[in-house]
Amino acid sequence: MQADDPSLQVAQWFREAESVVILTGAGMSAESGIPTFRDAQNGLWSQFDPLRLASAAAYRDDKALVWGWYVWRMAMVRQAQPHAGHRALAQLAALKPGMTVVTQNVDDLHERAGSADAIHLHGNLFASRCFACARPAGDVGIPTCAVSEPTLRLPPPRCTHCDGHIRPGVVWFGEPLPETSWQQAVERAHGCDLLLAVGTSGVVYPAASLPGIARARGARVVEINPVATDLSCKADAVWRTTAGEGLSKLFAALTTE
Numbered sequence: 001m002q003a004d005d006p007s008l009q010v011a012q013w014f015r016e017a018e019s020v021v022i023l024t025g026a027g028m029s030a031e032s033g034i035p036t037f038r039d040a041q042n043g044l045w046s047q048f049d050p051l052r053l054a055s056a057a058a059y060r061d062d063k064a065l066v067w068g069w070y071v072w073r074m075a076m077v078r079q080a081q082p083h084a085g086h087r088a089l090a091q092l093a094a095l096k097p098g099m100t101v102v103t104q105n106v107d108d109l110h111e112r113a114g115s116a117d118a119i120h121l122h123g124n125l126f127a128s129r130c131f132a133c134a135r136p137a138g139d140v141g142i143p144t145c146a147v148s149e150p151t152l153r154l155p156p157p158r159c160t161h162c163d164g165h166i167r168p169g170v171v172w173f174g175e176p177l178p179e180t181s182w183q184q185a186v187e188r189a190h191g192c193d194l195l196l197a198v199g200t201s202g203v204v205y206p207a208a209s210l211p212g213i214a215r216a217r218g219a220r221v222v223e224i225n226p227v228a229t230d231l232s233c234k235a236d237a238v239w240r241t242t243a244g245e246g247l248s249k250l251f252a253a254l255t256t257e
Contacts, residue, residue, distance in 0.1 A: 025200025
């Protein structure tokens with residue numbers, strides 16, 4: 001890869017590819033001001049370990065505490081805005097109809113930027129459902145207090161069908177990935193010619209196995225990340241830049257010739 005302008009080599013590979021997969025991770029959302037999972041604490045939440053707030057067992061033990069934390073996260077996401085990298089992905093999809101966005105993030109920034117068909121491996125923060133019967137809950141609303149004055153404890157709404165408690169639509173520790181989403185992601189990785197891993201640490205499995213699946217089938221793998229990760233030594237090319245800058249430069253390289 002050309003050290004002075006990596007966008008040129010990546011743009012060439014993008015043009016040559018018939019099918020492209022973009023795998024995004026927490027770094028993508030962090031550029032919009034959404035803390036990564038382990039950093040998603042401040043103020044009154046600093047005394048709690050996020051790992052203890054993201055399991056079915058934790059929810060059973062203290063529903064109001066867990067629901068309050070997730071509503072606070074929903075409020076943060078609603079205040080955040082898609083950045084240039086999110087918008088560039090929607091623009092790149094227009095250039096490459098065979099492109100698929102697969103994300104490990106549970107926010108809706110890809111959709112708000114125009115990537116309506118993003119595959120969410122870890123669920124969707126706003127796709128709440130009943131903890132008892134699993135029926136979709138629809139829009140549960142975000143109390144104003146969650147934005148202006150985050151509430152430590154907030155009782156979850158009740159299911160209109162069975163009166164069970166509503167839970168966030170994310171994948172908790174100990175739960176499997178959504179089967180359909182995972183199968184779609186694996187199929188896309190198997191069939192792609194180019195995979196761009198953007199803002200992902202490459203340590204959360206099974207999502208972290210997708211670049212290896214693609215490469216084993218002959219696809220090129222490019223890492224776009226300002227820091228080294230477990231994926232760096234396995235990628236065909238490494239681009240040390242942020243998602244916002246790198247994806248914008250890639251789109252520019254593809255459209256200015």
